[in-house]
Amino acid sequence: MSIRMEELPVAVIGAGPVGLAAAAHLAERGIRFTVLEAGAGPAAAVRQWGHVRLFSPWRFNVDQAARRLLAEAGWVEPDPDVLPTGGQLAGDYLQPLADLPAVKPHVRYDARVDAVTRLGLDRLRTVGRDTAPFLIRLADGEDVLARAVIDASGTWGAPNVLGAAGIPAHGEAAASAFVEHALPDVLGADRDRFAGRRTLVVGAGHSAANTLLSLAELAGEVPGTGVVWAIRSASPARTYGGETADALPARGALGTRLREHVDAGTIRLVTGFSVQSVIVADGRVVVSDGSDSIAVDRIVSATGFRPDHGIASELRLDLDAVMGSTRALAPLIDPNEHSCGTVPPHGVDELTHPEPGYYAIGVKSYGRAPTFLLATGYEQARSVVAALAGDWDAARDVQLDLPETGVCNSNPVLDAGTVDANSGGCCGAPAAETAPAARGLATGISGGLLSAPLALLPVGAEKAGEQGGGCCG
Incomplete structure (x- = not known):
């Protein structure tokens, strides 16, 4: 036929x-x-x-x-x-x-x-x-x-793995019960898994940034909540992005708020950290780059x-x-x-x-x-x-008018060749309906894509200007 x-x-x-x-x-x-x-x-x-x-x-x-x-x-x-x-x-x-x-x-x-x-x-x-x-x-x-x-x-x-070499780190599969993939609802449905516990966020993209901001807010509400952020690069400048120079105010504010939390010590930043092993020990998980180790209760793999x-x-x-x-x-x-x-x-x-x-x-x-x-x-x-x-x-006849991020590329400061795997999209933050007006913002994802939770902006920040580009799809 x-x-x-x-x-x-x-x-x-x-x-x-x-x-x-x-x-x-x-x-x-x-x-x-x-x-x-x-x-x-x-x-x-x-x-x-x-x-x-x-x-x-x-x-x-x-x-x-x-x-x-x-x-x-x-x-x-x-x-x-x-x-x-x-x-x-x-x-x-x-x-x-x-x-x-x-x-x-x-x-x-x-x-x-x-x-x-x-x-x-x-x-x-x-x-x-x-x-x-x-x-x-x-x-x-x-x-x-x-x-x-x-x-x-x-x-x-198809999320990326924690292992820095692009394959699972030693022990990563066995530690899967301790690992969350990108964009957990830290302040909502997934709150109990993070409240009062120490969490390591691995990754340098927008989804990592927003998860970190949500965890920082949770740390202010629940004693004993700790936040550690590990990146492969020598500096977080790429994640901070354009800040006030960003054509999307919500995206720029994300980097600004993240930097403020790192400077204040609410978020402990570990740079130059490439995950080599993830080992479960005494009800916790120990993440190592071969020389230094970080012991935590939960891991958020925001590696893209x-x-x-x-x-x-x-x-x-x-x-x-x-x-x-x-x-x-x-x-x-x-x-x-x-x-x-x-x-x-x-x-x-x-x-x-x-x-x-x-x-x-x-x-x-x-x-x-x-x-x-x-x-x-x-x-x-x-x-x-x-x-x-x-x-x-x-x-x-292809035409596209996209907003600038405030940086000329996604690896603005440091060592070339150390581009962290990240969230595959311009992503932002989770917004709870009951959240104060000062909160709110955030990201984008695609027809199978990604994003992240919570950035802080001034009151009225839900109204963005004439800039925009449509985040992630």
């Missing part, structure tokens, strides 16, 4: 912010599509960091095609100047988007993708490859055929995330040896040279692999780079869908 490629849908993997943005653009262009989401509903990963507030206001966190479709359905857009939490992003925007008549019938939940290949062809076979449909195998054994694949599955399910390209192992991908992104995109997002706001506009040309019709977009497209923004993912989705529609003028 012959299969006509033009009759097959475009498969979108992931129903997070960027995956649903791709669905919105496909719907607008009248292209048949199916969204395959591993979770039980849309934005499953986003909901896991629902306590975190984004750095950027609503105006920068809504995709343009999605905005148009929602407006037609009578959706009332939230105040464009308010900084939403992850929970609000999911409930007030992504859920209504997924429920639109133009989108809902085409979204499948509990549909985890195990592999993507070509029908009847492994990676070695060339003849007939361009005309063979993609075969997407789901975890339940079902095969789905598609004419193109947009992989927006994110990186949330990495893309899992395993599902596409039978496709022909051209991945940069360092970044793990496409080779063309890698120099544009290298964290040694770029911050969130200095990444140049890019689209389908930079996202193209030797495997025609396969595109990884969103935070997964960035590989190991930690500077991803939602606005970037939305523009990627628009460009790729325009290309699939044959509208190459629109596909290559």
